[in-house]
Amino acid sequence: MLQAAGAMDAAAEPDGLIAAAAGGDLAAFERLYRQFSPRVFGLCLRLTGQREAAEDCTQESFVAAWRALAGFERRSRFSTWLHRIAVHTVLARRRGLRVEYEVAEPATGLPEVADPGSEAPPLDLERAIASLPDGARHVLVLVGIYGFSHAEAAQALDIAEGTCKAQLHRARGLLAAALGLETQ
Amino acid sequence: MNESSQKSLDEQLAILPRDVAPPRNLWPGIAGRLPRSPRRARPWVYAAAAGLAGACVASALTWAVLHGRPAPGAIAVAARALTFDEPRNPRYVAARDSLELSFRERLALLDPATRARIESSLAVIRQAHEDIRRALASDPGSAVLEQLWQSTWHDELDLYDNVVRATQPTMTRT
Numbered sequence: 308m309l310q311a312a313g314a315m316d317a318a319a320e321p322d323g324l325i326a327a328a329a330g331g332d333l334a335a336f337e338r339l340y341r342q343f344s345p346r347v348f349g350l351c352l353r354l355t356g357q358r359e360a361a362e363d364c365t366q367e368s369f370v371a372a373w374r375a376l377a378g379f380e381r382r383s384r385f386s387t388w389l390h391r392i393a394v395h396t397v398l399a400r401r402r403g404l405r406v407e408y409e410v411a412e413p414a415t416g417l418p419e420v421a422d423p424g425s426e427a428p429p430l431d432l433e434r435a436i437a438s439l440p441d442g443a444r445h446v447l448v449l450v451g452i453y454g455f456s457h458a459e460a461a462q463a464l465d466i467a468e469g470t471c472k473a474q475l476h477r478a479r480g481l482l483a484a485a486l487g488l489e490t491q
Numbered sequence: 492m493n494e495s496s497q498k499s500l501d502e503q504l505a506i507l508p509r510d511v512a513p514p515r516n517l518w519p520g521i522a523g524r525l526p527r528s529p530r531r532a533r534p535w536v537y538a539a540a541a542g543l544a545g546a547c548v549a550s551a552l553t554w555a556v557l558h559g560r561p562a563p564g565a566i567a568v569a570a571r572a573l574t575f576d577e578p579r580n581p582r583y584v585a586a587r588d589s590l591e592l593s594f595r596e597r598l599a600l601l602d603p604a605t606r607a608r609i610e611s612s613l614a615v616i617r618q619a620h621e622d623i624r625r626a627l628a629s630d631p632g633s634a635v636l637e638q639l640w641q642s643t644w645h646d647e648l649d650l651y652d653n654v655v656r657a658t659q660p661t662m663t664r665t
Contacts (some may be wrong), residue, residue, distance in 0.1 A: 333525065340518055349511035360518055375631035382629055392631055432503050437535045451504050479500060488499050 321387050329376045329433065336376075340369055343386060347393045353361040354397045358436035368393040394445075394463040400442070421438055435485040443478035446471050451478070594651045597658040609654060616646045 321342065327335035347368055352361035371392050379388060436444060449460040452472070461471040480490075574581055619639075627636045 333522070336525075337518060337522070344517065345510035345512050348513045348517075349509055358514065362513060362515070365513060366517050366520050368525070369517075370524045371631065373521075373525050375627070378624060378631070380625070380628045388629075388631070395631075395633065404621065428507055432507065441641035447504075452507055453509060463608070475535055479497070486500070486503075 320380065325376075325379070325385050328373070329379060336369075336373055339385075343389055344369070346386065347389060350390060350448070351395050351397055353433075353436060353452060354394065354445055355401070356444070360400065361399075363398045364393065367400070368396045368424055371396060391463055394449070397423075398445075398464070432482075435482050438485070439478055443474045443481060446474035447469055449477035450475050468480070531555060590651055590655070592656050597654055609650070613647065614648055616650065620647065 321339065324335045324339050324342075328339055344365060348365045351364040351368070353356065355361050355364060362485075368389070372389055375392070379385070394422055436447060439447065445464055446460055449455040449463065450457060455463065457468050457471045457475075461468040464471065598609060601609070605606055623639045627633065630636060
């Protein structure tokens with residue numbers, strides 16, 4: 308449904324910067340950070356539901372990307388590769404900090420954007436997403452917002468594709484209920 | 492969920508911004524944690540290679556003392572290798588090559604059957620290393636692959652170390 312607007316944007320990738328960074332050019336890597344960090348931070352923010360955790364995960368993702376960059380063989384887009392690193396980072400962090408994630412207040416630091424033409428303010432939607440159970444939220448964020456295919460999301464999350472589809476269905480139902488859409 | 496609510500939800504999801512600017516500059520925190528170049532050696536590589544370099548130096552010194560002549564050039568290379576910082580660092584590569592040369596020299600002294608088994612083991616390790624490296628390149632966040640990748644480095648260096656150590660007494664006493 309939303310794949311066209313998702314993770315695999317059609318914009319040309321900065322091949323020169325990627326090659327330079329892979330060769331150890333820190334300035335080139337900083338430019339890659341400037342270009343890609345908003346998307347990575349947005350992804351981390353929605354996956355974690357917390358601003359501080361998203362900041363940490365964004366930083367860890369770029370550190371991991373730098374370490375692995377020399378082995379990046381361009382079999383996928385750089386952005387796709389980077390997003391997978393971010394997903395892995397979030398999941399790894401969550402496994403290590405499960406209690407913190409469970410007790411934290413969700414939806415802090417989420418973007419407030421103008422939403423003309425919609426009765427429900429986007430912030431409500433962001434909060435509703437952040438309050439979803441982890442499994443449902445992860446799938447909704449990857450597939451529903453960032454345009455991963457079910458196969459890609461299932462691989463990134465290390466779950467079966469059928470589970471991915473079921474979690475998306477569950478997430479959409481929970482979101483609809485939270486936003487009062489069931490009554491329409 | 493009915494069709495109308497589904498459409499409404501899709502519309503709301505579609506207008507969410509994919510990009511969200513970090514609320515503060517995260518780059519300084521990233522830059523401070525970056526090694527000097529990508530694919531830098533993991534800590535165990537430092538330890539393992541430093542240990543091997545140390546073993547090589549010790550072996551060469553023993554050899555030099557017993558044969559009454561100065562240590563060969565390989566010793567200096569191996570000694571410098573104690574300060575290397577990544578597998579692709581030229582000094583590390585040179586030291587590793589030197590160590591592999593010692594390994595090859597010792598290997599040549601072994602009987603053909605033993606030599607064949609060791610060569611076969613080395614080939615398996617290197618193939619596994621390459622396979623995992625490729626997998627890691629496409630899935631760089633995988634902790635399992637990372638661990639396996641590290642293990643193959645360790646295995647290769649261990650093999651060199653074992654052969655050099657196992658053959659040293661014979662080499663120095665004859």
